[in-house]
Amino acid sequence: MVTAITEGIKVSVETTYQAEFSSPHQHHFVFTYKxxxxxxxxxxxQLMRRKWEIxxxxDKTKFVEGDGVVGQQPILEPGNVHEYVSGCNLKSGLGKMKGSYIMEKLFDGKLIEVTIPEFQLISGIFDN
Structure with missing residues (x-):
């Protein structure tokens, strides 16, 4: 698990290689991240937007942007936690992701960019 903290917002990410949904011989590797x-x-x-670098x-590096996460724009009061699971498909069994969330402070409308820490996507084919 990797973690980053920006202005009191802590983001932690844990990844899992999904061997049962992958087809290495067809260059299709599936990962989930929590x-x-x-x-x-x-x-x-409130989490308004996300930006990813994959x-x-x-393959070439991809950049993905969009509203919220998994169809939601969660509001977190002080002390609250929001968790979600999403996924990523790669052509190789080796990659990484990093990014940021654009969050709005609801009391004044100020936007902050919260770091999503870089995390590795490594399939079982690299295990010794």
């Missing part, structure tokens, strides 16, 4: 967002600040925040050793 994200935990903890609001340790003194302000209520590196695949077998």
């Amino acid at each position: 994200v935990k967002i903890e609001n340790n600040s003194s302000h209520t925040i 590196y695949d050793a077998g």
Whole structure:
């Protein structure tokens, strides 16, 4: 698990290689990642947007942006936690992701960019 903290917002990510949904001989590797967002600040925040940089050793780097996460724009009061699971498909069994969330402080409308720490996507084919 990797973690980053920005202005009291803690983001932790844990990844899993999904061998049963992957087809290495067809260059199709499936990963899931579980994200935990903890609001340790003194302000209520709302997750508005996400930005991802996805590196695949077998393909070009992709950039993905969009509203919210998995169809939601969660509001987190101080002390609240939001968790979700999402996935990523790679052409190789080796990659990494990193990014950021754009969050709004609801008391004043100020936007902050919260770091999503870089995490590795490594399939079982690299195990010794």
